[in-house]
Amino acid sequence: MAIILDADVVIRGERGTFDLQGWLEARPADEFQIAAITVAELWHGVERAAGTRKQAREHYLRMLLDLLPILPYTEQTAYEHARIWAGIESSGKMIGPYDLIVAATALERGSIVATFNKRHFANVRGLKVIEPK
Secondary structure, rough: EEEEEEHHHHHHHHHHOHHHHHHHOOOOOOOEEHHHHHHHHHHHHHHHHHHHHHHHHHHHHHHHHHHOEEEEEHHHHHHHHHHHHHHHHHOOOOOOHHHHHHHHHHHOOOOOEEEOOHHHHHHOOOOOOOOOO
């Protein structure tokens, strides 16, 4: 199954509060991916860091990006994004703009989102979400 990693999963892996590598290795049948917007979020974290922290974050991110396919924001992603955005906005249960794009990317491809924020993504109808353990 294809699983798109949310930024919080990668960040916890980088901070050492979650064994991302172990979790990925424990799921050999799954294909892990990352949305382009998540890459931007993670690079933002690198750019905000300083000194050795910045170097460590950049090294971790480059290592991860060498392993994971990056899913682009396509015209179909834009359609899914607009559809989800309109539905959630009218329900009054808006989620973050980057999370909308991650959700749209997953729905476009029939993928699952791996996140520690299941409650947040639960507002997106039809989206399959798992919490890494």
